[in-house]
Amino acid sequence: MLMLRRHLRFLALVAAAGLAPTASAQEQAHVGRYEQTDIEFGARLYNMHCVVCHGENGDLLPEINLRNTQFPNSPSDRALGENIRNGLPGTAMVATAYSDAEITALVAYVRNIGSVDPDSIAVGDAVRGQAIFAGKGECSTCHRVYGQGPRAAPDLSNIGALRTAAQLERSLLGAPGGTIPINRPVRAVTADGTVINGRRLNQDTFTVQLVDENERLISLEKARLREFTLLETTDMPSYAETLTDEERADVLAYLLSLKGM
Ligand code: HEC
Ligand code: HEC
Incomplete structure (x- = not known):
């Protein structure tokens, strides 16, 4: 089994009534720079x-x-x-x-056409990457691709179209900022005291949709929650050490090839 490195950064407590918008500056932090x-x-x-x-x-x-x-x-x-x-x-x-x-x-x-190191290996071989995804990386124990695999973690079927190469690499390195805000783990307490732990899928003004620990899809009315907490923890392991640079490059190539059905 993989050692999970938990990044516990801070807890953002958000009162049920006034859920703050969570789209953060993270997504814009790199505008104007080339990674x-x-x-x-x-x-x-x-x-x-x-x-x-x-x-x-x-x-x-x-x-x-x-x-x-x-x-x-x-x-x-x-x-x-x-x-x-x-x-x-x-x-x-x-x-x-x-x-x-x-x-x-x-x-x-x-x-930057004049200044690229031809020996750099950030993006490798997608076919090898797919094998690592299912095998050594154990990614498929958490992630779903093209209808296969659990819902515990974000579905990656379209991730190559949604994220840039640099963002995907940050996810693999477990870097802060790798977590896309909408996918944050959450803890909700309903009016009758039931605690629900899960991952946020979506939200609008009045409701929030989650997948709970048993992979059930749940929609909660925000006004009826006693507590709603976005956690800054992540269950996504860092692969900085468990995969070699070449292996990460291959996984990255595979992720970039996932562009929907
Ligand atoms: C079928 C040939 C062809 C292909 C394929 C092609 N280009 Fe071009 N590109 C041209 C021609 C022709 C011009 C215009 C030259 C001129 O100014 O008359 C041009 C112009 C450009 C310019 C100048 C834009 C400007 O502001 O004037 C850029 C940048 C460029 N191409 C990048 C790319 C990139 C990146 C790709 C691949 C994703 C690409 N091209 C694919 C033929 C091509
Ligand atoms: C123990 C479960 C687990 C494993 C194993 C795991 N992940 Fe994740 N991953 C997650 C979770 C949960 C998230 C959601 C975001 C977060 O919590 O940081 C995530 C997020 C991601 C993201 C970012 C998704 C987005 O929307 O930008 C990518 C990319 C990703 N994982 C790829 C992988 C790859 C590739 C592997 C294997 C090398 C892997 N994950 C292994 C749980 C896991």
């Missing part, structure tokens, strides 16, 4: 999708050298991402259905 894992994932995508026209070094087209980092139609990263996704009208570059995570990675790579 190495995204750059490396972007390099891989570039070699699959862009290299035919722009060349290995980004300088194959006479009209535009990607190493210049100044692009006439892309003053910002947002514009650059939109141009990569939508293509450039009137040129050979056509629209392609990239996920947000892929756009983040492609932008990060294009902005």
Whole structure:
């Protein structure tokens, strides 16, 4: 069995009546910076999708050298991402259905095209990663993928489209900030004193939906709760030591390949 490293950071006590919004600055903390894992994932995508026209070094087209980092139609990263996704009208570059995570990675790579270490291994082999997911990593004892596995932890079937490579790597390292706020473990006490421990799936103004410890889906009316606590603990083990760098890279490649059915 894996040793679970519990990260107990702090308890956020939230009164039942006034549930504070929990979407935090975490998700925005990295805007404007390029993370190495995204750059490396972007390099891989570039070699699959862009290299035919722009060349290995980004300088194959006479009209535009990607190493210049100044692009006439892309003053910002947002514009650059939109141009990569939508293509450039009137040129050979056509629209392609990239996920947000892929756009983040492609932008990060294009902005750093000259400076990537070719020996870096942040993103490995998805097929090997799948084997580790089911085997050594024991991920499938908690996570569900494509209808297989328990509901104790977030369903990862679409995780490659939802999270960037860098966010996924942080999850594997058990880093603070790896936890997506909506998935936090919660403790609720109903008006009659029943204690429910579970994981939050969703919430709106009046209700909150959980999966409890017995994997039941429950919807609770917030106004009728005596207590509702978001826990800052996580049951997600850190794989910083239990997997090697290569193995984590393979698992990351597998996670990035999960983009829904
Ligand atoms: C079919 C060929 C083709 C493919 C594939 C292609 N491009 Fe382009 N790209 C072009 C052409 C042509 C231009 C426009 C050159 C010009 O300015 O006339 C261009 C322009 C660009 C620009 C400049 C945008 C600007 O603001 O002017 C960027 C950045 C870029 N491509 C990145 C990419 C990336 C990243 C990919 C892969 C996801 C990609 N391209 C795939 C042909 C291609
Ligand atoms: C003991 C149960 C458990 C195991 C084993 C486990 N996880 Fe998790 N994982 C969780 C829980 C619970 C969460 C929810 C978030 C949290 O609590 O941090 C989570 C969160 C995640 C997330 C973030 C999901 C999101 O929405 O961003 C990813 C990615 C992930 N796990 C991947 C893995 C991988 C890959 C493995 C195996 C190498 C693994 N997990 C093993 C319990 C587990």
